[in-house]
Amino acid sequence: MSSAPGTGHIYDGGYRHYDGPRLGPSSAVRSVMKQTVQRVMGLRRPARSKVLPFLSVIMAYLPALVFVGVVALLPKQVNDGFLPDYAEYYGFITMAIVLFVLFAAPEALCPDRRSRVLSLYLAAPLTRGTYLLAKAMAVASVLLLVTLGPPLLLLIGRGLQGVGPDGPVGFLVIFVRIAGSGVVMALFYTAVSMAVSSLTDRRAFAAGGTLLAIIGTSIVAGVLVNAMKLSDAWYLANLNVPPLELVGRIYGVRGGLPEVGTVWVALAVAGWTAGGFAVAFWRYARLRVTR
């Protein structure tokens, strides 16, 4: 900004031309992603916007903290076998994850359409596709906070107890399993909740719709298997089942559906995830802006 002597200007008012670097669309995506993460977490916003995100984070981490604390403080003979394994841990925090899912995607998508700031985003170097990509990355990274962080904390706890992984290879294997499980859960719920949130511009309806989808599919799956005597594989239509089942398989455990092949479980997760994103993209491709 400094000028050589004799070449200075007196600027009129506040406006100056900008001749610095201009970053491309990837920077636009990063900026939207960052802004969305802040929005969902209630950062730079009033205290009431922080309640839900921080409540779910506490709910997700508290069990892990308690386990680790107990393990660290009590003698080994008392707490032997006390720690849950990684796949089991998701059972403790399902509520936290669902709570987070219920408000993350609605908060990320709905206000932009309701306040119509979307028309400003689409007038920027973004497209509908890159905009949704930024939103999906934001929602997924926020969900990773509860799907990835707590098991990592548990890893530390098990290490303290001396039942942690053996050697660098063992550590790497367990780390990949934790990361894989966290990503599977985050992407699955990002896709499903973004699909519902793309259908309405009211956050409350989007959250309610997501909850309905989770409960509704469990009823449908129950009817299909129990009343219509279809195979157990139809339980995969229940939105709660495929991600948890796949996480179990990642750790080498067959959960509630022992006779369903892992391929089918993986396909169900991939199908729900792809389908969810497809609905969101389809909706946004048809949205009318600036006409």
Added chain:
Amino acid sequence: MARTESAVVVRAEHLTKRWGSTVALHDASFTVERGVTGLVGANGAGKTTLLGMVLGLHRPEGGTIEVLGQDPWTFGPRVRAKVGYAPEHDALPPDMTAHDVVRHLAEVHGLPHRAATERASDVLFEVGLGEERFRQVGTFSTGQRQRVKLAQAIAHDPELVLLDEPTNGLDPVQREEMLHLIRRVGHDLHIDVVLSSHLLEEVERVSDAVVILDGGQVVASGRLAELRGADVGELVVHLDGPGDALVARLQAAGIAAAAEGERVVVGLEGPVVYDVVRDALADLGLGLRRMEPRISSLEDVFLAAGTLSS
């Protein structure tokens, strides 16, 4: 990024767009040159659709459009990085501060974080919201929100800024101030402006050129001066009595003149005419109210094009 040097900012040829069975644009051809251009037409004339096509948001069904030398449909993000846009409707998140909104949108347009932060303050001062910039947008009046929309449109220092009905919902004083700001953006800050409006008079006051749309068709376009014929070459002399004596005197001197009641329209063949008129008035002892070159208003152009339906 080097600024486009060409005099033509937007060039459209035979542009056509339909929404279902509604024809939004039909065979629209025009050019937008540097400076401030008014896009005039009644509601539903196709103004917003046209702006959307300039932004590369709608694919032309026929014809071509070129913005800053590029096809916006093919090179959307590249074109939009150099364009600012303020929509007609409210488009600001009510729960963010004006500064956060403008900074964020400047970042989305490619400015690094620090530059975006600085420029957000600068442009908010520029539009007169310096003191209010850390207030939430939801607490702003309509006039202030229109200014924030203008600020976010120019924050990334675009080459072209599109303002869709920027005076909507403003009271007369706020309108005045907004028009002043727009003129400043176009003439002092040297950002080319396309301003859409259904109000002729306001376009006339800030624009160098106009594109007049009616029912999706361009009925007139060009420099304002040419359209309304600023140099129709006539002088209108307003007297405080009948002008017949003056007419006779001028015709005797070989100058074309015709009386219209207390007005005399004089052919302005050269600056000497002013002297002749002055001398004639003095000799005849006629009272002069005022004298002005004859300028047809944009409204005349509009009426001539048969579009002033509303």
